[in-house]
Amino acid sequence: MSEEGRKASVVAVGTDNSGDNGLCGVLLTLISWLLVLCTLPFSLCVCFRVVQEYERAVIFRLGRLLSGGARGPGIFFILPCIENYTKIDMRTSVFDVPPQEVLTKDSVTVSVDAVVYYRVSNATISVANVENAHHSTRLLAQTTLRNMLGTKNLHEILGDRDGISASMQNSLDSATDNWGIKVERVEVKDVRLPVQLQRAMAAEAEAAREARAKVIAAEGESKASRALKEAADVMKESPSALQLRYLQTLNSISAEKNSTIIFPLPIDFMSQFVNK
Numbered sequence: 001m002s003e004e005g006r007k008a009s010v011v012a013v014g015t016d017n018s019g020d021n022g023l024c025g026v027l028l029t030l031i032s033w034l035l036v037l038c039t040l041p042f043s044l045c046v047c048f049r050v051v052q053e054y055e056r057a058v059i060f061r062l063g064r065l066l067s068g069g070a071r072g073p074g075i076f077f078i079l080p081c082i083e084n085y086t087k088i089d090m091r092t093s094v095f096d097v098p099p100q101e102v103l104t105k106d107s108v109t110v111s112v113d114a115v116v117y118y119r120v121s122n123a124t125i126s127v128a129n130v131e132n133a134h135h136s137t138r139l140l141a142q143t144t145l146r147n148m149l150g151t152k153n154l155h156e157i158l159g160d161r162d163g164i165s166a167s168m169q170n171s172l173d174s175a176t177d178n179w180g181i182k183v184e185r186v187e188v189k190d191v192r193l194p195v196q197l198q199r200a201m202a203a204e205a206e207a208a209r210e211a212r213a214k215v216i217a218a219e220g221e222s223k224a225s226r227a228l229k230e231a232a233d234v235m236k237e238s239p240s241a242l243q244l245r246y247l248q249t250l251n252s253i254s255a256e257k258n259s260t261i262i263f264p265l266p267i268d269f270m271s272q273f274v275n276k
């Protein structure tokens with residue numbers, strides 16, 4: 001557990017019930033009831049309290065937790081003078097883990113921030129076991145993020161954010177279990193690299209792309225030359241193919257530039273030339 005985690009004062013939740021305050025406690029409780037009964041119509045304003053749907057009230061009687069867990073939502077009963085209560089919000093809260101400078105396993109300094117979603121799962125424990133459950137959770141999230149990323153290489157951090165989020169959620173959740181906090185979700189928001197490293201990585205990526213482009217061009221050329229050779233072979237086998245090609249070329253020349261074309265040679269002459 002982290003240093004900040006240890007700072008939170010840990011008190012064991014007693015399983016004893018509230019009747020355990022001794023004779024004095026019983027006496028004070030009776031007096032309190034008497035007081036309520038004597039001042040009846042008015043005391044009700046003091047005795048009945050309300051919490052919202054998403055809230056719970058953790059009640060202490062003479063410093064001891066009342067048995068039966070947290071009260072609410074709705075109306076609950078408070079004995080004046082001897083009982084005190086704390087309202088706990090059970091809704092999911094979210095906080096930003098501020099950017100943490102982390103030295104990765106391969107000695108690169110990166111700055112990483114995250115978002116954590118959590119809620120109070122057990123109001124009693126979150127009051128009794130930890131001094132300030134929210135603050136403790138926040139500090140613990142920071143140290144967990146740093147510890148977690150310190151064991152990873154840069155490419156793991158860049159490539160496996162989901163994995164990092166999941167393992168961070170697991171370790172944070174198990175650490176906050178006895179604070180009555182449930183960590184629902186952790187998202188790694190942003191991984192910032194040093195500027196020089198960014199440039200180096202960009203140059204590397206560009207070089208890789210260029211190399212790929214060259215390979216593709218060379219492959220294309222080799223295929224083209226093979227096709228050309230095949231065509232030449234075919235033409236060698238049948239001389240009439242060459243003649244047809246010759247005519248075709250003339251045709252395409254005339255289509256492009258509609259000037260007058262004079263056939264330089266009789267085709268028969270060409271064929272004899274080729275046969276030779």
Ligand SMILES: *[C@@H]1O[C@H](CO)[C@@H](O)[C@H](O)[C@H]1NC(C)=O
Binds near residue numbers: 084085086
């Ligand atoms: C009741 O609890 C609140 C905090 O929840 C505290 O500030 C207050 O002093 C307590 N009152 C008594 C009478 O114990």
Ligand SMILES: *[C@@H]1O[C@H](CO)[C@@H](O)[C@H](O)[C@H]1NC(C)=O
Binds near residue numbers: 013069123124125
């Ligand atoms: C909260 O924790 C206490 C102590 O472990 C337990 O007795 C109680 O049942 C828990 N309440 C809920 C709602 O889980």
Ligand SMILES: *[C@@H]1O[C@H](CO)[C@@H](O)[C@H](O)[C@H]1NC(C)=O
Binds near residue numbers: 257258259
């Ligand atoms: C092609 O011929 C047409 C008429 O037949 C003429 O109008 C046109 O200018 C010629 N084009 C060229 C590029 O000589």
